[in-house]
Amino acid sequence: MTTIPAFAVVWKEGNGRRFILGSPRASRQAGNTKRYRMIAKDSLEERVRNVPFWFHSIDLGQGIVTPGIKTPAALKKETERLRFPDLRGKSVLDINTWDGFYAYTAERLGAASVTALDFYMWAMDLGEHWNYIQECRAKGVYPKRYETMPYYKPAELPGKCGFDLAHEVLDSKAKAVVGDFMEMDLEKLGQFDVVFFLGTLYHMENALESLKRLSRVTKEVAVIETQASEFPGFASQSVVQFFEAGELNGDSSNWWAPNLTALAAMCRTAGFRRVEVVRGPDIWSHSTPLALLKNLVLSKKLSRVWSYRAIVHAWK
Numbered sequence: 001m002t003t004i005p006a007f008a009v010v011w012k013e014g015n016g017r018r019f020i021l022g023s024p025r026a027s028r029q030a031g032n033t034k035r036y037r038m039i040a041k042d043s044l045e046e047r048v049r050n051v052p053f054w055f056h057s058i059d060l061g062q063g064i065v066t067p068g069i070k071t072p073a074a075l076k077k078e079t080e081r082l083r084f085p086d087l088r089g090k091s092v093l094d095i096n097t098w099d100g101f102y103a104y105t106a107e108r109l110g111a112a113s114v115t116a117l118d119f120y121m122w123a124m125d126l127g128e129h130w131n132y133i134q135e136c137r138a139k140g141v142y143p144k145r146y147e148t149m150p151y152y153k154p155a156e157l158p159g160k161c162g163f164d165l166a167h168e169v170l171d172s173k174a175k176a177v178v179g180d181f182m183e184m185d186l187e188k189l190g191q192f193d194v195v196f197f198l199g200t201l202y203h204m205e206n207a208l209e210s211l212k213r214l215s216r217v218t219k220e221v222a223v224i225e226t227q228a229s230e231f232p233g234f235a236s237q238s239v240v241q242f243f244e245a246g247e248l249n250g251d252s253s254n255w256w257a258p259n260l261t262a263l264a265a266m267c268r269t270a271g272f273r274r275v276e277v278v279r280g281p282d283i284w285s286h287s288t289p290l291a292l293l294k295n296l297v298l299s300k301k302l303s304r305v306w307s308y309r310a311i312v313h314a315w316k
């Protein structure tokens with residue numbers, strides 16, 4: 001196996017000769033210490049194209065970035081907002097990793113070991129799933145639950161191919177664990193210094209129980225990023241919004257959006273000692289001016305609920 005530094009542009013010609021270009025200094029200045037497994041560029045491009053759906057945009061070197069619906073700019077901004085604690089030398093668990101962007105980020109930030117866990121997205125043919133979601137949107141109906149769909153194939157894990165390709169190319173040592181976090185044996189999973197619970201809480205039918213389970217696997221701190229709702233006039237009370245079907249983003253796997261007070265209270269109830277608010281419902285927390293406008297219009301038109309993404313660090 002050959003690894004090459006991130007700054008290098010490498011390709012292989014038909015005769016097997018390799019060319020490496022790049023500027024180590026520029027790369028170091030950019031803080032780039034990634035290493036990539038060497039794969040011929042055209043072959044890698046084809047393998048990236050053959051993954052039917054990418055959620056994360058992951059830099060695979062050679063100028064190739066996977067075409068995730070979470071764009072590089074969005075992921076950069078989100079990463080900054082998460083304000084990860086120092087991960088150097090830590091054991092990290094990324095719950096519901098999908099294509100693994102945050103697991104690979106943890107490795108890049110110096111984690112000693114990383115475990116990447118997922119189940120639902122890995123269990124589906126995501127190309128077919130995405131087409132179905134688009135059809136539902138066009139028809140104005142809510143999608144059915146994942147488990148009822150013909151492309152739900154947990155024995156085959158068709159949706160894991162993006163994670164696997166990135167794992168190979170990034171020469172990742174992250175351990176992949178296939179399992180539903182709510183069903184699996186937590187004794188076997190173990191405990192981790194830092195646990196990521198990103199984009200996950202609102203998917204949990206039993207949200208409080210999921211936080212209790214999160215607390216059980218966390219030694220130091222859990223980084224929680226979630227859909228949240230703020231109800232003007234009720235900020236000091238614990239209020240949680242419930243979604244019966246696909247009211248939130250047309251996704252029937254979304255159940256709950258707590259306000260910040262409820263989120264903190266739930267974390268404490270689940271066994272965390274201290275909850276640090278990293279991102280609350282302030283007006284500037286919107287990703288774009290359009291998102292702010294949408295929220296202002298919707299909160300006026302509908303029930304005056306303010307939707308946003310909250311981030312907390314929950315400490316043991």
Ligand SMILES: C[S@@+](CC[C@H](N)C(=O)[O-])C[C@H]1O[C@@H](n2cnc3c(N)ncnc32)[C@H](O)[C@@H]1O
Pocket residue numbers: 095096097098102118119120121122180181197198199200203204253
């Ligand atoms: C929005 S993605 C978050 C991916 C990644 N953690 C991030 O923040 O970019 C939601 C994740 O939750 C998982 N998930 C979705 N529905 C679920 C369900 N009903 N039960 C458990 N996990 C679910 C999916 O497998 C998926 O990886």
